[in-house]
Amino acid sequence: EAQVTQNPRYLITVTGKKLTVTCSQNMNHEYMSWYRQDPGLGLRQIYYSMNVEVTDKGDVPEGYKVSRKEKRNFPLILESPSPNQTSLYFCASSLRTGIYEQYFGPGTRLTVT
Amino acid sequence: AQKITQTQPGMFVQEKEAVTLDCTYDTSDPSYGLFWYKQPSSGEMIFLIYQGSYDQQNATEGRYSLNFQKARKSANLVISASQLGDSAMYFCAMRLTGGGNKLTFGTGTQLKVEL
Numbered sequence: 001e002a003q004v005t006q007n008p009r010y011l012i013t014v015t016g017k018k019l020t021v022t023c024s025q026n027m028n029h030e031y032m033s034w035y036r037q038d039p040g041l042g043l044r045q046i047y048y049s050m051n052v053e054v055t056d057k058g059d060v061p062e063g064y065k066v067s068r069k070e071k072r073n074f075p076l077i078l079e080s081p082s083p084n085q086t087s088l089y090f091c092a093s094s095l096r097t098g099i100y101e102q103y104f105g106p107g108t109r110l111t112v113t
Numbered sequence: 114a115q116k117i118t119q120t121q122p123g124m125f126v127q128e129k130e131a132v133t134l135d136c137t138y139d140t141s142d143p144s145y146g147l148f149w150y151k152q153p154s155s156g157e158m159i160f161l162i163y164q165g166s167y168d169q170q171n172a173t174e175g176r177y178s179l180n181f182q183k184a185r186k187s188a189n190l191v192i193s194a195s196q197l198g199d200s201a202m203y204f205c206a207m208r209l210t211g212g213g214n215k216l217t218f219g220t221g222t223q224l225k226v227e228l
Binding site for chain 1: 144145146148150156157158159160163165166204208209210213214215216218219220221
């Protein structure tokens with residue numbers, strides 16, 4: 001089944017404790033992206049990757065890191081999480097850069113206390 | 114900068130009726146794509162339908178159709194024969210080739226289907 005998977009689905013952590021949210025897709029997609037969803041602000045792009053080893057900042061990259069060592073994986077790293085990073089996070093992928101639909105993972109609900 | 118506007122925070126519709134969810138957009142780029150996503154209470158984002166800026170015909174996918182009026186910059190979603198399972202948040206989004214190729218989302222419309 002073609003899908004985007006994220007782990008963990010739910011995470012409660014404390015300020016400053018490094019964490020990684022994994023994202024994997026099995027559709028051989030070139031383009032991958034991370035979004036966060038916050039009430040009243042909608043979904044905003046954090047980072048994106050147009051292909052392996054090619055990543056760039058989105059609209060809200062502060063406090064996050066990403067890497068794209070393999071085509072299928074695009075982990076999101078929070079080196080020192082803070083409470084303002086409490087949010088619902090989505091990984092998404094599309095066939096390639098361009099006007100293609102993006103397929104979303106199931107979401108990761110993160111709470112930083 | 115691109116912008117998506119959804120002016121209906123919430124809507125009610127009776128089961129088996131049709132409903133239209135409004136979406137207007139703003140961009141000066143001639144090449145863009147318009148998308149609708151459904152987000153049920155469980156939280157996942159489900160792709161529903163896509164319309165390209167150069168497409169001559171309105172997109173349809175099963176009970177979903179997109180009423181694309183380019184001159185008015187609107188891309189309304191029409192759901193025919195509503196079902197209880199259609200109750201969810203619906204987002205309109207736009208994607209350009211530049212600007213990180215990201216999806217720009219509207220604020221969403223909460224649809225409730227009633228018996």
